[in-house]
Amino acid sequence: MPETSVDLARLARSVAEQAGSGEEIEVYASRSVETDVRAYDGEIEVLSQAASAGIGVRVVVGGRQGFASAGSLDAAVVAETVREARDNAVFATPDDHVGLARPDGVAPAGLELWDDSVPSTPPERKAELALELERRTRAADPRIRQVSSADYGDLAVETAVATSTGVLVGSRRTVCSLAVSALAGDGGHTGVGISAGRRLEDLDLERAVADAVLRSTRLIGASKGRSGRCTVVFDPRVTATLLAVVASALSGESVTKNRSMFAGRVGEDVAAPSVALVDDPTDPRAFSSAAFDGEGLACRRNALISGGVLQGFVFDTVAARRAGTVSTGSAVRGGYASTPVAGCRAVQLAPGHQSAEEILAAVGEGLFVQSVTGVHSGVSAVSGDFSVGAEGLWIRGGSLDAPVREVTVASTLQRMLHSISHIGADVEWLPGLAAGQTIAIADMAVGGE
Amino acid sequence: MAAQPDMLVDPDLAQRVLARALRRGGDFAEVFAEDRRATSAVFDDGRVEELASSRDRGAGIRVVVGETTGFAHTADLSEAGLLAAAEAAASVARDGESRTVAFGDRKGVAVSGALRPGDSVPKADKIALLARSDDAARSAGSAVAQVSASYGDSRRRFLVANSDGVLAVDDQVRSRLAVSVVAVGDTGRQTGFESVAATSGFELFDRTDVAELAWAAARRALGKLAARPAPSGAVPVVLASGSGGILFHEACGHGLEADHVAKDTSVYAGRMGELVASPLVTLVDDGTVGGEWGAFAVDDEGHPAGRTVLIERGVLVDYMWDGVRARKERRSSSGNGRRQSYRHLPMVRMTNTFLLDGADDPDGIVSRTPHGVYVAKLGGGQVNTATGDFVFGTTEAYLIEDGHLTEPLRDANLIGNGPEVLSRIDAVAGDFAMTPGTCGKDGQSVPVGCGQPTLRISSVTIGGTAGA
Structure with a gap:
């Protein structure tokens, strides 16, 4: 098990302080514990408990x-990692834009992202949740012929970033989730139900079951569609997927x-006038909200599109220098083994006033897309x-009609x-970097x- | 057995750890210790942006009791660290009989066949390779606006020991080079990609025409600047030799993994001995193909890599198996138990999956197609094994008109249903080639190979925006 007693921020600072003259060092250290349980056919199929640090x-x-990483906080390994990063720097091409973040005076949002219940709840209780999720999904509807997976998962992670340029921050967060995949009918139509939160009590097991059942059973009898052009209504989860791709651009x-x-298009109309898009990691509703970015600067709200007009982009330190601007506190990193890169964390489309049903009624005829593949x-x-x-249901006479697949x-x-002709009020926050609603x-x- | 320098964990210690893991009973216990070192380098925007090194070392321990698996991992390979992980994994066991473990002969090769593992190659040589790629891609045309060339090598040594007496080691060396190009023209931006990857040391690049590889990526991006939208609807599709092979990976490969079959979440479950594809289809999964990206000596459960014929002349003859699933069926593993790292549980995975050659002539297949789409290169794909519906994307495609390739097409996904599409394969040529890829399943990525000769599908739906 990893070194649970080590103070991450102190460790990171002590390494960053080793920077020599003319040298800058950044240390990103993290430590996590996680539990994953999968239930199958009334039994625990897998109970996995793991601790990692790096x-x-x-x-x-x-x-x-130069960059180097290691999956250990052991002193000798850390020392070798610093040596290796120094050696790697020798081979890079000099670039004036390259450098580490410096404190920019922006205050971090006061977010409470940690709950002790996640790491401290015994694995037996977590296993019961997975078993209950599976049992209730199987029992919910006679047309459910299989539950291919019913999972509980959680993660409690602490991170620290220290640089020789004056950054020193630490943060921690917990996440937990339930996910169930139900198969309905002879066609094996699949519906996934999810509930996620920062505390065990946030988990809504009934909602996950109901989602999986609705999404699988309403596809029973789905047939291939016919080619043509029409209005397409996206389910909130599909919208979130679409927004994540837009955010990457x-x-x-x-x-x-x-x-x-979007390169070179700031100030231009890039979307319908009703479209307003922001990236706001300080919004506590966002599953991926954070006080600090991957370089240790405070996360902040950044407007991306307003009234359909492109407002700007999100930057980390290096991309900002390259563009002649300053960081927007938007460095993201995949963990200790990755370098930071500019990216969105919590994208949201300003909600409209209509419910999903009202949008279907307004559209009249078209295709409702429940899920997409091949993104x-x-x-x-x-x-x-x-x-x-895509798979989903045809929209006929303003409401959902026959199911369609392939x-x-x-x-x-x-x-x-x-x-984009309609934007729903039914905003859903799920794991991922964007919220979704019916559009x-x-x-x-x-x-x- | 004495400790040997190539052993990550002393076999005597592995025995004690397994005994601890089975202290409260259990049907099976396993310790998997791994040491992975990797370097990567990126040449982007005309300069060496970054050289990165990583090191990861640890062990994963699992205990199987009936239908339940307990798993824990640790970065601490000391006796105390391994025993603590064994205790955690054993928490799923109750009131069973403890037992001890004896190992049989060690399997696997501790010495990789690689001539020049990445960790023995000067960093400057890796950088030079990238600079050559960048030069070549940029020289392909003035519309090339951006080039990113990335290099990666890894050396993965592991030891796996289990309560069945298996003690095996492997030393897997892999190397990869990829070039990604953006071209900009009046019609907007387009991308092109090409890569080479193998279970090999740096000698891979002695037999690779790096300039040709980079040029292929650039040509793909440039060609699509003049491309028209792909059709929308059902059309005949010709897949070029080595265009990706991802078709079989998605259309049936995942559905032939024994875990999907056992849970009845595969359209191929219960169909053994039945015709599930055109008689022109003979599909093989083979982890022993020397040097291929998905090859190895032993799998991540200590079983030797194998060759499994999955579909023979259209008839389903076998599935792919890992150790746990094979135990339940009282058969042997097919060497398909793989995991991303010691932090992950192994599961049934493909290795190198490919369609064997047919007798047709590639040019003849095109000339006999009055109207359709020719796919020169595929990107990724995705499947729902329960329905068999799958998609795979094109990254270089052309319209076929009157038996000839005419205009280039913009990227699009194709969608089909596994058994239906496999039954519509009506021509297979004799020009087999492999392509490397990365396969994701349940959040774990492993290197795989895909291969196929030129073939035709009589009808498949392509998701463009133009009329079919």
Whole structure:
């Protein structure tokens, strides 16, 4: 088990203080414990308990950056990691834009993201939750023929960032979730139900069960669709997926490196006038909210699109220097083994006033998309090309009608943003970097038989 | 047995850890100790942006009791650390009989076949490789606006010991180079990608034409600047040799993994001996193919890599198995138990999965197709094994008109149902080639190979925006 007694911030600072003349050092240290339980057929299939710790070290000298990481906080390993990062810096090309964050005076949001119940609840209680999730899903509806997975998972993570340029921050957060995947009917139609929170008491088991059952059973009898063009209504989860791709094109890293469809378009109309998009990690409702970014600067609210007009991008220190601006506190990193990169954390589309039912009624005829596949292979934030596999239900006479599967839905992200005709009030926060709500997009190509 | 320098954990200690793991009973216990070192380098925007090194070392311990698996992992390979993890994993066991473990002969090779493992190669050589790639991609055309070349190598040594007496080690060396290009023109931005990856040391790059690889990535991006939207709807599709092989990985590979079959979450469950594909289809999974990206000596449960014929002339003949699933069925593992790292439990995974050659001629297949889509390169894909519905994306495709390739097409996903699409394969050529990829399942990534000769599917739905 890892060194639970080590004070992460003190460790990080002591390493960062080793910076020599003309050298900058950043240390990112993290430690986590997690429990995962999977129930299957009335029994615990897997109970996994794990503790991890690690360190990532960036060294910048003469505009050259080197990085090294290790899955240990052991003193000898940490020392080797610093040596390796220094050696790696030698091989980088000097770049004036490269450097570490410096404190910028922005105060962190007061967020309470930790709850002791997550690490302290005995694994037996967590296992009971997974078993109950599976049992209730199986019992909920006779058409559910299989529950392929019923999972409880949690994570309690502490992180610290220290730099020789004056950054020293520590934070900790807990997350827990229930996820169940139900199969309905002979076709194996799949519905996933999820509930997530920061405290065990946030978990809504009934809601996860009801979601999985509704989403699987309403697809029973689904047939292939016919090709054509129509208005497409996205379920909140699909909207969140779509917004995450849009957000990736709003990263200052992508923009400064010519990998974004939004490059050079600040001040232009990029979406329908009703579209307002922000990235706000200080919103406590966001599952991914955080007080500090991956470089130790305070997270803040950044407006991305207002009234359909592109307002700007999110930046970490290096991308900001490259663009001639300052960090927006938007460095994200995948853990101690990754370097920070500019990215969104908690994207949200300003809600409209209509419920999902009102949007369906207003649309009248079209396709309701419950889930999409192939986002990583068919959607590009560089070109904007959008092509995904979809399943859902036809919209007839203003309400949901026959189920449909094995169709494609295609357009370009640019055209889709301009064609958003309705934005729902039904905002859902789920794990991921964007919230979602029901939205309608006019004139998309549906591919089928 | 005395400790040997290539052993991450002394076999005597492994015995004590397994005994502790089975202290309260259990059907099976396993210790998997791993040491992984990796370097990566990125040449981006015309400069060496970063060279990174990583080191990870630890052990995962599991205990199986009936249908239940307990798992714990630790970065502490000392006796105290391993015993504590064994206790945690054993928490699923109750009131059983304790027992001890004896090992049989050690399996696997402790010495990798790699000539120049990445950790023995000067960093400057890795950088030079990237600079060559960048030069070549940029020289492909003035519309090339951005090039990112990335290099990665890893050396993964592990020891796995279990209560069945298995004691095995492996030393897996892998190398990879990828080039990603953005081209900008009047029609917007387009991307191109190409990579080479193998279970090999740096000698991989002696037999790779790096400039050609970079040029292929650039050509893909440039070609799509003039591309028209792909059709929308059902069309005949010709997949070029080595265009990805991802078709079989998604259309049936995942559905032939024994864990999906056992839970009845596969459309191929209960169909052994049935015709599930066109008689032109013979599909194999083979972890022994020397040097391929998904190859190894022993799998992550200590079983030797194997070759499994999955579909023979269209008939389903076997599934892929890991150790736990095979124990339940009283058969042997097919060497498909894999895990991302010591922090993960092994599960049934593909290795190198490929369609065997047919007798047709690749050019003839195109010339006999009056109208359709020719896919020169595929990207990723995704499947729902329970329904069999899957998607896979194109990254280089052309329209076929009157038996000839005509205009380039913008990227799109194709969607189909596994058994239906496999039954519609109506031509298979004899020009087999493999492609490396990364397969994700339940949050774990492992390197895999995919391969196939040129083939035609008589009808599959493509998700473009133009009329079919």
